[in-house]
Amino acid sequence: MSSTTSQEQYYSWNRSDYGNSEHAGRMNRGTLLLLACPFAIITRQTLLLRQHATTVDLSAVDTFAGIDIAIVLTTALVLLLSGAFARTLSSLSRTSAIWLLGYYLFCAASSAWSAASVYTLYRSFEYIVLFLAVFGVVVQLRDFENGERWFLYAAMTTLFLQMFGNLLLMHFSFSLSAWHTNSYSAAAGIIFCYCLGEYLSMNRSQRSEQKKRARRLKFFGAFSLCALALGTSAASNVAAAAGCLVIFLSLRKLSIFAAGLFAALMAFCLASALGGGDVIVRAILFPGKSQAAIETATGRTMLWQMLWRKFLDSPYIGYGFGVISGGRDRAFVALSHNSLFTVLIGTGIVGLFLFLIFALSLWRSAIAGTWRRGRGTVGFTGALAASFLNSLGMPLMADRWWTTSIVFVWLIALFLLYVRGANRPPVEAREEFEAGPHAAAHVGCSAGPSE
Numbered sequence: 001m002s003s004t005t006s007q008e009q010y011y012s013w014n015r016s017d018y019g020n021s022e023h024a025g026r027m028n029r030g031t032l033l034l035l036a037c038p039f040a041i042i043t044r045q046t047l048l049l050r051q052h053a054t055t056v057d058l059s060a061v062d063t064f065a066g067i068d069i070a071i072v073l074t075t076a077l078v079l080l081l082s083g084a085f086a087r088t089l090s091s092l093s094r095t096s097a098i099w100l101l102g103y104y105l106f107c108a109a110s111s112a113w114s115a116a117s118v119y120t121l122y123r124s125f126e127y128i129v130l131f132l133a134v135f136g137v138v139v140q141l142r143d144f145e146n147g148e149r150w151f152l153y154a155a156m157t158t159l160f161l162q163m164f165g166n167l168l169l170m171h172f173s174f175s176l177s178a179w180h181t182n183s184y185s186a187a188a189g190i191i192f193c194y195c196l197g198e199y200l201s202m203n204r205s206q207r208s209e210q211k212k213r214a215r216r217l218k219f220f221g222a223f224s225l226c227a228l229a230l231g232t233s234a235a236s237n238v239a240a241a242a243g244c245l246v247i248f249l250s251l252r253k254l255s256i257f258a259a260g261l262f263a264a265l266m267a268f269c270l271a272s273a274l275g276g277g278d279v280i281v282r283a284i285l286f287p288g289k290s291q292a293a294i295e296t297a298t299g300r301t302m303l304w305q306m307l308w309r310k311f312l313d314s315p316y317i318g319y320g321f322g323v324i325s326g327g328r329d330r331a332f333v334a335l336s337h338n339s340l341f342t343v344l345i346g347t348g349i350v351g352l353f354l355f356l357i358f359a360l361s362l363w364r365s366a367i368a369g370t371w372r373r374g375r376g377t378v379g380f381t382g383a384l385a386a387s388f389l390n391s392l393g394m395p396l397m398a399d400r401w402w403t404t405s406i407v408f409v410w411l412i413a414l415f416l417l418y419v420r421g422a423n424r425p426p427v428e429a430r431e432e433f434e435a436g437p438h439a440a441a442h443v444g445c446s447a448g449p450s451e
Contacts, residue, residue, distance in 0.1 A: 027140070027150075030082040035137045035154070037075035038130050041068055042158060042403045046165030069122070076129045084136040091139045092132075095416040096361030103347070103354040103398065104128050107321035110347055114320020120346075123322040127401045131409055138413040144376060145213075147414045148198075152220045155191050155407045159184055159227060162403055182394045185231025186239075187404045188224040190411065193243035193386045195221030197379030200251055235393030243386030250370045250378045300337050300393065307336055311344045318348035322400055339391035339398045355398050359388075362412065365420050376419040383411055 027035065044067050061069070079085045092098055108124035111117040141147045162184035170179075199217040207214040228240055310324060324345060336342045343352050366384055369377035387396050387408055396408050 027137075030078075030084065031137055031140045034075075034078050034082060034084060034133050037071060037078060037133055038406050039154075039157065039161075040074075041071045041130065041401070042161055042406065044068060044071065045403050046161045047168065049165065049169060068126070072126050072129050075133050079129070079132055079136060084140065085132065088132050088136040088139050091417060092135055095420065096358055096365065097135070097412060097416055099354055099358035099361065100397075101128065101131065103343075103351060103358065104131070106347055106351055106354055110318065110320045110351075113317065114323055116320065116323045120320040120322055123400045127405075130401050130405070134406055134409045135413045135417075138410060138417055144414070144418040147418050148213075148376065149216070151410045151414050152191070152195075152216060154410055155187060156220060156223070158403060158406055159187050159191065159224065162187060163227065165403075179230050180232045182231070182233040182235050182390075183403065185228050185233040185236035186390050186394055186396060187407045188227035188231065189236045189240035189243065189386045189390060190383045190404075190407050191224035192221055192228055192240060193247065193382040194379040194411065195224065196244065197247040197250070197382040198376065199379075200247065201373060201375075201378040235390055239386040239390035242389045243382040243384075246385040247378055247382035250381055251373075303336070304338060304341055307341045307345055311341070311348070314348065315344075316348045317350055318344065318346045321346040321351075336395065336399075337393060339395040342395050342399045362416075366415070369415075369419055374419060376415060380411065380415045380419065387411070 044064065048064060048067070079088070092101065104124055104127050108121055108128070111121035111124070114120035137150075138147055141150060166179065166181055166184060167173075195217045199214065199221060202210070202214060228236060307324075310319070336345060340352075343355050347354075362384070366377070366381045370381045391397055396402070396404055
């Protein structure tokens with residue numbers, strides 16, 4: 001089959017599903033309803049807060065759990081009845097994210113040996129449904145411009161909800177210590193790294209031609225940086241710093257990085273001479289942390305030692321997703337604060353194998369795209385680095401669905417569908433990805449209005 005024929009068939013299918021191109025920037029009612037479902041559960045988790053309890057009955061369904069279950073079932077129905085399910089799977093099957101879906105299907109299968117089988121099955125089903133819903137929304141946005149714009153809007157809405165939820169939790173206290181968290185700061189770090197990478201990768205002429213996009217990246221980047229600083233999270237600060245390093249290396253702006261590093265070293269040497277160097281470094285990277293908290297990662301290292309011993313007792317298939325067996329048919333929620341331990345405890349080496357295929361394939365595509373410097377590549381790689389590093393202290397992936405999950409899932413969907421090209425004609429996508437930024441700009445202009 002010729003490339004022309006394959007592209008004609010693609011566009012014929014695409015038009016029949018999405019309508020005319022003049023409406024490409026708008027969401028139809030079905031897509032908006034599908035997008036509302038993940039935000040409904042985010043709203044529940046941020047505004048209708050469940051108070052922490054010392055003991056939890058995993059078989060009980062309280063009011064909050066009932067609301068979550070109703071939202072997840074509604075989302076599943078919308079996916080099936082809107083016709084988005086088949087389109088989403090078709091696009092998803094052409095990306096490395098299919099391995100992430102495979103991992104969660106194995107998580108669902110782990111309910112067969114879980115000490116809390118219903119809980120394990122529900123948490124797996126919840127992530128699969130909401131994951132497909134977010135992917136389904138991005139699939140129907142048709143091009144990179146719309147995907148990126150809606151990504152920033154969705155991420156910022158999530159950030160606002162998380163910040164307001166933190167205010168509720170702290171009884172509207174505006175002290176700096178009350179704002180400390182690794183929930184909204186994790187989302188802020190991802191948004192900041194993406195916006196920084198994309199803005200710096202645009203040259204002067206591109207910023208002039210795409211003024212709206214440049215302004216949007218600057219605004220969302222600046223706001224997310226302020227939120228990141230306000231969160232005073234050591235994990236998010238270090239992760240964002242690592243993401244910035246990846247961005248500067250990707251753009252080959254080593255002179256800027258070297259100048260910044262030199263200035264930081266000089267400031268540290270000056271502060272050390274005055275007797276306060278370590279205090280400054282601790283205040284920037286580990287705000288509000290004691291020496292013991294820094295050495296133990298706020299107690300996480302002791303938790304990880306215990307989890308490692310539990311993993312060695314059941315290394316191949318784990319204890320079931322989301323739980324830890326306590327013996328005598330008892331189970332506890334596995335809050336590992338680390339994506340790697342979440343995988344190992346829940347699904348063992350088998351689950352780790354599935355997740356590593358996804359992660360390595362995603363990173364291979366990210367590095368290949370960054371080397372060619374197309375749109376959405378540098379920012380994505382920086383944000384991806386921040387996401388993976390932050391997941392060592394707060395699992396943004398491979399765990400249950402958290403409020404920040406929508407930011408991570410939308411980010412990888414945007415890259416895989418419209419940068420890597422899984423949601424466009426195979427021939428066109430391959431040619432653009434291999435050609436680099438000039439072809440990307442050309443296809444972007446032909447696909448929709450330039451900003």
